[in-house]
Amino acid sequence: MSGFENLLSVVRALRGENGCPWDKAQTPLSLRRYMIEECFETIDAITQGEPSHVKEELGDLFFNVLLDACIYEENGDFTVDECLGSIAEKLVRRHPHVFPRSEGASEANDDLGRQWDDIKAKVEGRGDECALASVPDGFPPLLKAQKMLSKAAKRGFEWEKIEDVRAKVAEEMREVDDAAKSGDGSAIEEEIGDLLLSVVNWARWLGVDAVSALDRANRKFSGRFGYVESSMRAQKIAMDKSSLGEMMRLWREAKKEGR
Structure with missing residues (x-):
């Protein structure tokens, strides 16, 4: 078995x-x-x-x-067998460059991303659906943003060059500053959201997976802060605003040592 x-x-x-x-x-x-x-x-x-x-x-x-x-x-x-069979059929259908004789397969294309979308539209009849309809509502917000931006770009809703993407990030930062000056909590939240979305798009243009990048940053922060905490505890120094200078020194030490 x-x-x-x-x-x-x-x-x-x-x-x-x-x-x-x-x-x-x-x-x-x-x-x-x-x-x-x-x-x-x-x-x-x-x-x-x-x-x-x-x-x-x-x-x-x-x-x-x-x-x-x-x-x-x-x-x-x-049935379980039908579930497994359906995904096997779909994978064969969407990979004509691997399974050229598969039933319903389109002609192989060097642009694999375009080939995948063409098969969905022309063979599976899914081309008329809203570009964002397949993005699950239950996705974590960061992943959802990344997926939506990518799908919108495939429909031509895209900046022409990366300088425009970077300029949009700078624009959103200025709008966050303006909202912060107003003291309007709702406006600040909205502008921070716009800024985060523009940064996710910038990451996409740079070929970086935003979810993985943030996860890496989280782990790096956790490791360095853990070093600061353990060092302060060893020196019997309280962690509060009065000891911020020492905490920053230890942070730089952790960063230098690649923690």
Whole structure:
């Protein structure tokens, strides 16, 4: 029995007549939070670069996916096999440069991004949908911004050159300053949002994944601040405004040492 078949049999047993009360009580709606948690835990393991941890987290993610699929199978909506078959068919259809004889495949194109979109529009009949309709409402805001900007750009809604993108960031910064002077909290929030969106677009133009970039910055900040905290604790110095100078010195020390 393969690993997949074994896991599938375990999931079905958990949902069976003599299965686990918790697993039997779950629904696709109740499982949403666990799917999100497992996705983030998997991403975290990949970022840490520990294969054994990645293996564990991917396993947890596979379990959640199969549990969801099995529930839909029980409800008569679709089978696990149909679910897997549909994605296999779609991947073959959208990769004519790999599977040139696939049914319904378009002619291979050197521009893989354009080829993917052409197949969606001409073969799958999804070309008339709103460009942003496929961006899930449940996406974290930063990821959602990145996806929306990318999809809008594919429809031609795009700056002509990166200097224009950079100028837009500068413009939004000035508008944040103006809103801050007004003291209007709602206006400040709106302008900060516009600034963040323009920075995400700038990152896209530079070929940088904004989500990964912010995650990297968060980890860097956490490491350096942890060094400051532990150093201050070792020196028995209280962390407050009066010791800001020492905290900044330690921060620069952590930065210099590449922490």
